[in-house]
Amino acid sequence: MIHLAHVSKQYKASTRPALSDINLDVEKGEFAFVIGPSGSGKTTFMRLLLREEIATSGTVEVAGKNLSKLRRSKVAWHRRRLGCVFQDFRLLNNKTVAQNVGFALEVTGKARAHIRRVVPEVLELVGLDGKANRMPRELSGGEQQRVAIARAFANRPLLLLADEPTGNLDPDTSGEIMLLLERINRTGTTVLMSTHDNTIVDAMRRRVIELHLGKLVRDEARGVYGVGR
Amino acid sequence: MFADVLRGLRRNVTMTIAMILTTAISLCLLGAGLIVARMTDQMRQIYGDKVEVTIYLNEKVSSQDPNCQAKTCQALGDALNKDSDVDRVTYQSQSAAWQQYQQMFAGQPEMLQIAKQSDLNSSWHVKLKDPQQYKVIQARYQDFPGVKSVNDQSQTLDRLFNVLNGIRNATIIVALVQALAAFLLIANTVQVAAYTRRTETSIMRLVGASRWRTQIPFILEAVVAAVAGAILAIGGLVAMKYLFVDKTLGTIMNAGILPPIDGTALVWVSPWLGGIAVGLAGIASYATLRLYVRL
Incomplete structure (x- = not known):
């Protein structure tokens, strides 16, 4: 892989290499x-x-x-x-949980029908089914990271x-x-x-x-x- | 997508308003300049068919040969009739010129008092096949026997056209300066918008949105604002026509001296302004995103 x-x-700007001869x-x-x-x-x-x-x-x-x-x-x-998850979650605070996950699919050109099907699936996978319409600020840190993971995984x-x-x-x-x-x-x-x-x-x-x-x-x-x- | 565009514009409302107003002023001036340019072209067409070259005969011929039967006047007439550059030619005697003068200034007794028939000269009115060939005709007949002067009406019209062209050029120059301001303002607004939404764009980049997909919301926002500016500009031109032009120049236009600015002129200029607005905003925002913003 x-x-x-x-x-x-x-x-x-650096005097020493950030990475050196990695195999x-x-x-x-x-x-x-x-x-x-x-x-x-x-x-x-x-x-x-x-x-x-x-x-x-x-x-x-x-x-x-x-x-x-x-x-x-x-x-x-x-x-x-690839999927990416970060320490600071990087969620969009003006979008709901489902919209945050759907955003990754939407901006990569996935069809609406596909988004409607996939978003609930990944939210269930990360244990956030039932919280699709919550805003990120209404979630705990752990839940926010789950949303970020769902977003990263939505594209499989x-x-x-x-x-x-x-x-x-x-x-x-x-x-x-x-x-x-x-x-x-x-x-x-x-x-x-x-x-x-x-x-x-x-x-x-x-x-x-x-x-x-x-x-x-x-x-x-x-x-x-x-x-x- | 369109809802996102409106949300983006609302987020940065003061800059958006400034962008719309600057674009509107620029486009309004540009539209006015284009309408004046169109008006000048129409005037050229209106007057082009009527413009004549007048060959005035000297006082001696005018007074001694009123019906153009003597050799000098006849020779000039024959030469003009045979001239391949001449479309048609008509003779106006001193008495006919005086009658025309009297009719022209019938309502102005002081004008009738300061002139008399002997002050006017008989003349040949020459309609040219190509009005631009005036100088050739002038050179050819200036020194012909019995000729006092050769006068081209288009010279007088050219002075009027020069004034109109001056107004058009000044308006377009101011419009271009304003367009530059609008361009820079659009560029600045896009930079601010991109900075405000850096989390959104960084996510888009990381999940694999194409560069075009990342840029399009910003470009659309600029285009929507510019189209709003174009609509305002068209509204401004309509208001200028009804509140200013029609009231101050209506009489001259109705008399046929100036071509009227009617709805056709506004309909003609509107797509131009819309197209220029979209082009200006599209180019300014795209160039900014390519050169100054990492998306």
């Missing part, structure tokens, strides 16, 4: 954590996969497509095969990128979000999640990819947060 070969990323493969249907302290390169890694940034050198492939060679006009098409992406999705949530709610991400992973969607939450990583015992100062320092199949550092 993801193939990185000798990938480096150097920002113009990595993530298979279809895997669940992997990306960990590391602030400034380790996690966000740059995610942005490369989203094609928000282009690698300075090396090859980044997602679902068989070399992103460095992807034409600008094909970037939108690439992103339709091949790969779900979650950038510290539990960063703003209490431990219990974080646990619920992790169960939800696991459920999505079981549908065949590859999940890549960056996090600082050692409890979650230790509890899940999934693949751990650790970055430090832009370098890949650990890639462990059933890892925990602190071991190997």
